[in-house]
Amino acid sequence: MTEANIVLEAKNITKQFPGVLASDNVNFDLRKGEIHALLGENGAGKSTLMNLIYGLHLPDKGEIFVNGKPIEIKSPNDSIAAGIGMVHQHFMLIPVFTVAENVMLGDEVTKRGSLDRVTVAAKINEISKQYGLDVDPNALVGDLPVGLQQRVEIVKTLYRNAEIVILDEPTAVLTPQEAEDLFRIMRDLTARGVSIIFITHKLKEVLAVADRITVMRAGRVINTVQPSETNEAQLANMMVGRQVILTVEKKDHAASGDILKVEGLSARDQRDLETVHNVSFTVRGGEVLGIAGVQGNGQTELSEALTGLRAPTGGKVTMDGIDLTGKSPRVMTEAGLAHIPEDRQRHGLVLSYSVADNMALCDYYRPPFSSRGVIQQKALDENARKLIDAFDVRTPSPFVNAGKLSGGNQQKVIVARELSRHNVKLVIANQPTRGLDVGSIEYIHSEIIKMRDRGVAVLLISAELDEVMALSDRIAVMYRGQIVAVVDSKKATREQLGLWMAGAHVEAAQA
Ligand SMILES: Nc1ncnc2c1ncn2[C@@H]1O[C@H](COP(=O)(O)OP(=O)(O)OP(=O)(O)O)[C@@H](O)[C@H]1O
Ligand SMILES: [Mg+2]
Structure with a gap:
């Protein structure tokens, strides 16, 4: 590789926040057409480094070069002009706007004083076709599943002619299928000369898609390696600076009586479609019931209906004998519910x-x-x-x-x-480890198992099948708003669960 292949170089970047040296003399470069993964524990400084490159923060020290030329980035306008685009960890789209309106936001094309939607839509269609992105310019962003919203963010960067695209934890919120689609899109982009910085906590993904991997810890770059010369355990070690146990230690534990009892529960989503149909199950004290399923099969509405964030349209929910159907979050909390919500910033x-x-x-x-x-x-x-x-x-x-x-x-x-919290009888944990580094996941998994061992009932909803299999005593599979199977986790196989999650016909095997 010669210098000429380097499209982006950050040299000696330092950034101090009050009380935190978030970027400590960091050097980082990106080659043309590569996927360069950036790994590191929570708070290592990954998003900060990217925000510095994108012009959302100003570095205290250091320089940024694009195609060998030093550039001064004072705001995203400068980085966009230099061909840099960024898809943020927490999306920045406006749900009540259409795809086209979101894409042109800040870069409006007007014709005789009004927005030129036709020209914009045509350009979006062209980009969409070129990279197999499949987005409809006229769709309302709020109606799109997360995977498609993310593509809108990608289209937005390409619309501004980005040649360097930063993806900050793009797969955290995607289904496995959506993640596969994203990887295909990333490869299409790099094949056409776009260079990508890819942040993720999922080591398997890194090993599968990255050309190079850089690991950060406490504001510093620890190392840059090739996927072929490393493995998951080594990467985990580099990230957190110690050995990480990648499996959950869990002993058998006798469950007591039913704590959560859900009978014939139904709920509707934002668009008034019934996405939870007549669901019944129980969670006993001292057990973890995991709900496996591809995202978008009613898990969100189910957990909202169980935690007071959404009114159920039918059925009954009791906790330790107390009727909590349709009660407010505060009433439920006081009755002994602990809730880890799916959307951390909203709920x-x-x-x-x-x-x-x-x-x-x-x-x-x-x-x-x-x-x-x-x-x-x-x-x-x-x-x-x-x-x-x-x-x-x-x-x-x-x-x-x-x-x-x-x-x-x-x-x-x-x-x-x-x-x-005190006096917790039931934990409802929806995607509890989303966005966490391997070390933190290890700790939180062990805390969840401790709750269970203390006799607390745990309802775990997770899009990570590995997590469901590792923590659960019983596994329920949710498909199209229904629980299609409940199995003892010791008897569950990844293949069988996968089939049920994909809708293969089942005779509900009751554990
Ligand atoms: N705007 C800010 N003001 C003050 N401190 C900040 C700000 N942004 C980030 N920090 C601090 O800088 C450090 C690095 O944060 P950063 O968001 O870069 O971490 P990260 O590697 O992206 O972590 P994660 O994997 O959790 O997203 C953290 O300690 C954080 O608290
Ligand atoms: Mg981050």
Whole structure:
């Protein structure tokens, strides 16, 4: 490889945030037409480095070169002009706008004073065809599944003629099929000379698609390696600086009586379509019931209907004998429900509140956090310090706004709060480890198993079949809004579960 092949080079980049050296003299380069994966534990500085390259933050020190020329990036306008595009960890699309409106946002084409939708739509169709992206310019973004929304973000970068595309954890929210489609798109892009920086926590993906892998830890680059000369265990070790147990240790544990009882539950989605049909199951104290299924088969509405975020349209939900059907999240919480929601920024956190306040979000009005109607700051701080330590939340202090934390550390704040609450009888965990690094996943898995061993009922909903298989005592498969099978996890095979998830006809095998 000669220098001429390098399309992007970041040299000696340093960025200090209050209390965190997020980028510590980082060197990173990208070759033409390659997929360069960027790995690292939560808070390592991956998104920060990309935000610096994209012009969302200014570096304290360092230089960025595009095609060998130094460029000054003061805002995304400069990076876009230099051919850089970025798809963010948390999407930035406007749901009530169409695809075309979102794509042209900030770069509006007008004709005699009004938006020229026809020209834009034509260009989108052309890009879409060229790269096999298959997006409809006139669709409303809010109606599209996540996988397609992400393609809109990619189209948006290509529409601005990006030759360097940054994908920050694009697969975290995708189904396995959508992820496969994305990898195909990525290969099509690189075949046409586009260069890609790909951030992910999934080591298998990295080994499968990357041309080179760079690992970051604590703001520094640790190493750059070829997939052919490494493996999952080594990468995990490089990321977190210690050996990681990639399997879950779990002993047999006798379950007690039913805690969660769901009878004939139905629910409708945003568009008023019934996506949960007449679902019945139970979760016993001391067991983990995992719900496996391809995303979009009603899991979101099911978990919302069970946690007070969505009113069920039929059926009954009881917890330890108490009828909780259609009750508010607060009533459910008080009855002993802990909930790790799927969408951390919408339902899990108040981003403008401190980490300490977020860690007491469900209990702030009760002792020890409140006494005679007065908030007890000391109790809030103590609680936060304890949880930050136990769950290894990377934050300069408990007083920082949750929105300043890295994506994975935001997730850890929610998990820490929910798993540490008093008098929990039932945990409903929806994608509990989404966006977490391997070390954090290991810890949270062991905490979930500890809850179960203490007799708590755990309902785990996860798009990661590996996670469902590793944690569950029984596995229920959800397909098109129904539970199509329930099996003892010891008897479950990946192949059989996969078939049920794909809708193969089943005689529900009751465990
Ligand atoms: N705007 C900001 N203000 C203050 N601190 C910030 C800001 N953005 C990031 N940080 C801090 O910089 C560090 C690196 O964060 P970054 O988001 O780059 O991590 P990451 O590697 O992308 O992690 P993750 O895998 O969790 O997404 C973190 O400690 C974070 O708290
Ligand atoms: Mg990040």
